[in-house]
Amino acid sequence: MSLDPNLKIKFSPMHRLQWEDAQQKHVILYPEGMVELNPSSAEILQLCDGSRDLSQIVTELEEIFSTSDLKDDINSFLEVALKNGWIEQP
């Protein structure tokens, strides 16, 4: 299973992504478990709403952070996210 660059990416309905005030970070919640996210991972996952594919996510984040070399990092994080079931492609 690996990421298809032509398909849109959506956060899994079997997980919940939310901001935790007490921890001052985003977390992924799932049955009896929690993953704490660093800020860049959270930025990426928040764009996984089913309306963007990989290159659109890269473009958007590169604009936000005024940089141009994010593709490899984003791709490898999303591969991990897919493998863990945090995101899906229809």
Add this chain to the structure above:
Amino acid sequence: MAGSSNLNITPPRWLLAELTYKCPLQCPYCSNPLDYTKHDTQISTEDWKRVLSQARKMGAVQLGFSGGEPLTRPDLVELVAHARQLGYYSNLITSGYGLTEEKIIQLKDAGLDHIQISIQASTQELNDHLAGTESYKTKKQVARLVKKHGYPMVLCVVIHRENIHQMTQILEMAEELGADYLELANTQYYGWAHTNRDLLMPTIEQFDKAESIAQAFKEKVEGKMKIYYVIPDYYEDRPKACMNGWGTTFLTIAPDGVALPCHSARDLPGLDCPNVNEYNIEEIWNESKAFNFFRGNDWMKEPCRSCDEKDKDFGGCHCQAYMLTGDMYTADPVCSKSPEHHVIQEALDSARESALSKNEQPLIFRNSKNSKKF
């Protein structure tokens, strides 16, 4: 009080709300206290809401509605709605007994995130025998309805000598029902399971065989179903890490409002576990004797005190140490470094003898009649 030196106290992350000790099932390995009928008062809906709010404010985020059977509380939907509003991730830990499709929809609308259903065995005959209640068909139907309504579905099967030979069929059943997660929970010998230990403890040969079947299946279903394997600690060299560290992560509230650092802690002497009717959660978590009792390492004796693994397993389980040796400060006897480790081998020998004997005693089922004897 023990362990009360100056420590950085981390806030609770996990709140286990044991809503009631009432249960239509009678599983002989239940982790509820043997004398649960002595603690039969229940705190009110408003009390629970206050507890949920206070714990959430401190940082608790995972919430388990458990029991007994939480569905027997008529205010469950109201509590789920309150939890959702506060931002909890809510897990319903249920036998599935009495869970209708209408209730599944109501709970979903209220914001319940996930339902965990327990099944006792892969066949109707054994399931209904172990549960002490005819429930197999209902449970399977409920599992399908949980999937149908879009919940992540966790199937939990407690493993012991009566059902361990069904490992292959249990795995196939979980796959057929479309479980997203399968928890294969080797029995932990507390409460009723401890009383029935001679009858429930599998032999090492049975464990090894079942574990290799589960391991092979895990690889086969990778990406579709996650399998959690709860370790049978009597067959391990090192103990479980007690509650991820006493008073660091987990907060249990019992049906009568008693706050417990672990759900067996009520049995430990001298902890004076506080009640939510007298203190708020912040006071309980930060200041109570019970929650500070085993924080840090000051309470430790040898061999734990000088052990290079003490920050990994925190000396193991105090409740188990107390139950098996009468001393809650001693190392969990599961640890091969423990001077009391022989009690584990004696327990295993005794169970093996019972397994080989022709006239085994019957299991003691968890019900109010039996509870009153303890």
